[in-house]
Amino acid sequence: MHTTKNEKRLKVAILGGGPAGLGLAIELARLTFIDWELYEKKPQISETGGGLSLQPQIWKLLEHNGAAAHLTANDYFRSAEGHLEQRRNGRSGELLTIKYNPKDVPLDRRSCRLARSKLQSALLKNVDQTHINLSKKLVRVEHLPDNRVRISFEDGFVDEVDLLVAADGLRSVIRNFSFPNNTPHYNGQTVYRTIVSKSEVRKIDGIPWAPIFWKHVSGLYVYTCPLGDDDFEVTLRIRRPQEGAEPPSWGRPFDLHTLLHKCEDFCPQIRQILNLAAKGETQEFALFSGPRLKRIVSHGNIAFIGDASHPLLGNFGSGASFALEDVYTLTKIIGWALPRGRPLSDALDMFDSIRSPHYERLYKVLDNFTSIKATLRAEGLPVDEEIAERVKRISQASVSWMYYYEIDKVVDGYLRGLEKCENEARPTSKVVKQVMMGLGVTVR
Numbered sequence: 001m002h003t004t005k006n007e008k009r010l011k012v013a014i015l016g017g018g019p020a021g022l023g024l025a026i027e028l029a030r031l032t033f034i035d036w037e038l039y040e041k042k043p044q045i046s047e048t049g050g051g052l053s054l055q056p057q058i059w060k061l062l063e064h065n066g067a068a069a070h071l072t073a074n075d076y077f078r079s080a081e082g083h084l085e086q087r088r089n090g091r092s093g094e095l096l097t098i099k100y101n102p103k104d105v106p107l108d109r110r111s112c113r114l115a116r117s118k119l120q121s122a123l124l125k126n127v128d129q130t131h132i133n134l135s136k137k138l139v140r141v142e143h144l145p146d147n148r149v150r151i152s153f154e155d156g157f158v159d160e161v162d163l164l165v166a167a168d169g170l171r172s173v174i175r176n177f178s179f180p181n182n183t184p185h186y187n188g189q190t191v192y193r194t195i196v197s198k199s200e201v202r203k204i205d206g207i208p209w210a211p212i213f214w215k216h217v218s219g220l221y222v223y224t225c226p227l228g229d230d231d232f233e234v235t236l237r238i239r240r241p242q243e244g245a246e247p248p249s250w251g252r253p254f255d256l257h258t259l260l261h262k263c264e265d266f267c268p269q270i271r272q273i274l275n276l277a278a279k280g281e282t283q284e285f286a287l288f289s290g291p292r293l294k295r296i297v298s299h300g301n302i303a304f305i306g307d308a309s310h311p312l313l314g315n316f317g318s319g320a321s322f323a324l325e326d327v328y329t330l331t332k333i334i335g336w337a338l339p340r341g342r343p344l345s346d347a348l349d350m351f352d353s354i355r356s357p358h359y360e361r362l363y364k365v366l367d368n369f370t371s372i373k374a375t376l377r378a379e380g381l382p383v384d385e386e387i388a389e390r391v392k393r394i395s396q397a398s399v400s401w402m403y404y405y406e407i408d409k410v411v412d413g414y415l416r417g418l419e420k421c422e423n424e425a426r427p428t429s430k431v432v433k434q435v436m437m438g439l440g441v442t443v444r
């Protein structure tokens with residue numbers, strides 16, 4: 001931190017203009033002792049195709065950062081029946097499970113689905129865009145002797161900051177620098193996402209107006225869901241081993257016709273909707289995932305938020321929520337700790353002690369799913385039975401706490417615990433752990 005006019009100011013660089021980076025830009029602007037700049041490698045703040053689910057826990061955060069005010073009912077699809085999702089046999093169309101929003105979730109906080117660009121532009125409206133620096137691709141991170149970080153960009157531009165926040169997504173360059181042994185790898189699956197017109201989909205008999213996974217075996221599925229306006233999402237996930245070749249990057253245009261022959265086993269309405277999607281503009285997304293980071297801070301001056309903090313593949317359909325939970329935690333902690341004279345490295349440790357156990361719990365859920373799927377594969381069931389068993393067993397093992405997680409209560413409880421320690425001059429960790437246990441939350 002450096003001193004200006006007797007006030008200690010913190011210079012922050014945010015790397016990445018996705019939901020995590022934009023959310024952080026909004027919140028940091030509210031902290032008067034912070035100077036921030038956001039760097040994004042693309043020439044504009046944009047989001048590549050497809051849809052995104054907003055689960056119940058994100059709404060409070062979108063209200064908190066003001067983005068909810070820029071989303072209207074036309075922007076998204078929310079199931080009138082309260083469906084969270086359906087799972088069907090993709091070959092026969094048979095309905096296998098339906099998950100609902102719990103009844104006590106208020107209507108305006110129930111899950112919904114929208115084009116990813118809608119969330120992006122709702123967030124962007126609340127960001128002071130004079131601090132956004134576009135076409136700035138980070139290529140190098142260095143530590144300076146005075147505890148600052150130097151960041152260098154492809155175009156030769158260099159900045160030096162007190163705090164670097166990595167919001168640069170699943171294949172974070174900053175994570176490679178801080179944790180070189182934790183590199184996400186292509187997991188052999190690729191998704192193809194197309195947005196088609198609702199009026200065209202209505203001509204196909206048997207496509208229910210709901211979020212639906214049309215499941216097959218071996219990771220193969222088609223996902224269909226109405227979005228806002230005239231948009232309807234069609235996503236195909238398919239196994240595509242690359243055999244040594246570098247898999248395609250995120251969001252490349254793709255000719256879906258070339259894969260239709262691999263989908264001939266799907267039921268007629270799914271074949272029709274894939275044909276429709278093949279006439280539209282499809283984008284290809286190779287899926288990457290990696291091991292959990294043991295800590296989501298490094299060197300006392302780098303924090304990881306959003307996908308950069310947890311290379312998780314989008315499994316819970318909640319990545320934007322997790323990103324905004326990280327943002328809420330980081331900014332609340334910094335806003336509490338630094339004005340009290342606590343060092344930045346302490347604040348980052350506090351952030352880590354709240355968020356790392358959260359990600360640890362999420363990884364455990366996935367580990368459980370992985371072992372269920374491996375057991376099932378070993379049983380060698382006939383295809384339709386395997387589809388039904390897979391849906392049944394995963395559904396039985398599913399947990400939903402992450403969709404109703406109230407990060408504000410967790411962070412506020414944590415800070416109350418710290419204040420109690422200060423007042424009673426008691427050791428911090430013990431009191432905080434007690435307060436958090438009362439909230440049913442594990443912290444380190």
Ligand SMILES: Cc1cc2nc3c(=O)[nH]c(=O)nc-3n(C[C@H](O)[C@H](O)[C@H](O)COP(=O)(O)OP(=O)(O)OC[C@H]3O[C@@H](n4cnc5c(N)ncnc54)[C@H](O)[C@@H]3O)c2cc1C
Nearest residue numbers: 016018019020041053138168169306307314317318319320
């Ligand atoms: C198949 C799939 C389905 C998903 N479905 C959902 C869903 O339904 N609901 C949901 O909430 N989430 C979903 N997710 C997850 C969601 O997309 C992410 O969690 C969310 O976009 C994370 O936001 P982010 O800001 O952390 O990262 P990103 O959105 O990836 O943003 C990172 C930004 O950093 C920029 N950047 C990267 N490298 C550099 C660099 N070197 N220099 C400068 N800038 C850089 C990128 O250009 C990008 O703008 C899904 C993910 C996948 C893969």
